[in-house]
Amino acid sequence: MTLGQMKREWKADTGADRYRRGVYTFFWRATPFPFLTTFDAPGSQQACTRRMRSNTPLQALTLLNDPALVEIDKSLVGRVYRERSPTPDRRDEVKHAFLICLGREPTDSELTPLMRLLEEENRRDGPVFGRSYAPPILGWCTVSRVLFNLDEFVTRE
Numbered sequence: 602m603t604l605g606q607m608k609r610e611w612k613a614d615t616g617a618d619r620y621r622r623g624v625y626t627f628f629w630r631a632t633p634f635p636f637l638t639t640f641d642a643p644g645s646q647q648a649c650t651r652r653m654r655s656n657t658p659l660q661a662l663t664l665l666n667d668p669a670l671v672e673i674d675k676s677l678v679g680r681v682y683r684e685r686s687p688t689p690d691r692r693d694e695v696k697h698a699f700l701i702c703l704g705r706e707p708t709d710s711e712l713t714p715l716m717r718l719l720e721e722e723n724r725r726d727g728p729v730f731g732r733s734y735a736p737p738i739l740g741w742c743t744v745s746r747v748l749f750n751l752d753e754f755v756t757r758e
Contacts, residue, residue, distance in 0.1 A: 639663050654756070664750050674745040677701065678738060691719060695744065702748040719744050 633644065639659055643649035664670055677698060685697045695715050699707040707715070722740035748754060 636663065636667065636669075656752075660755075661750060664755065665746060670749060671742075674742050674749065675738075677745040677748075678741040681741070692716065695719060698741075698745065698748060702745075702754050703751070715744055715747065718747065 633642075639657075640663075641652065641655050643652065680701065681694050681698045685694045687694065692712065695712060696707060699705075699711070699715070719740040722743045725739065
């Protein structure tokens with residue numbers, strides 16, 4: 602993506618430096634960072650006391666497809682498996698993922714569709730994110746993407 606008067610391309614770092622970019626983001630006056638622009642972040646050259654709230658389809662697509670967020674989805678799966686022992690029921694694991702993402706326990710009306718989605722995706726066999734994963738990972742990646750796209754997760758009130 603290139604914006605502004607200068608043609609600059611944002612290239613993802615590789616190796617250990619790719620994680621550093623989340624902490625240190627270059628601010629070019631004429632070419633803002635694409636992820637921040639998508640979420641209406643103010644420019645680095647001005648003060649902002651109040652941001653206008655927006656919700657666009659481009660934001661939803663970014664949350665679903667940005668390579669960094671896809672990697673974060675997989676990390677959530679790893680964290681849930683490290684912190685909770687896998688059980689055949691999986692309810693405890695889904696509750697824990699929900700707690701990590703939203704800071705509260707899910708209600709029954711929230712837990713039921715997530716459990717159904719996890720089971721449906723685990724029965725499906727196919728590629729996810731351009732790669733083929735074992736069915737439990739496929740379901741978990743889908744559930745984590747749903748959690749990351751909830752309005753409550755994105756807009757923290």
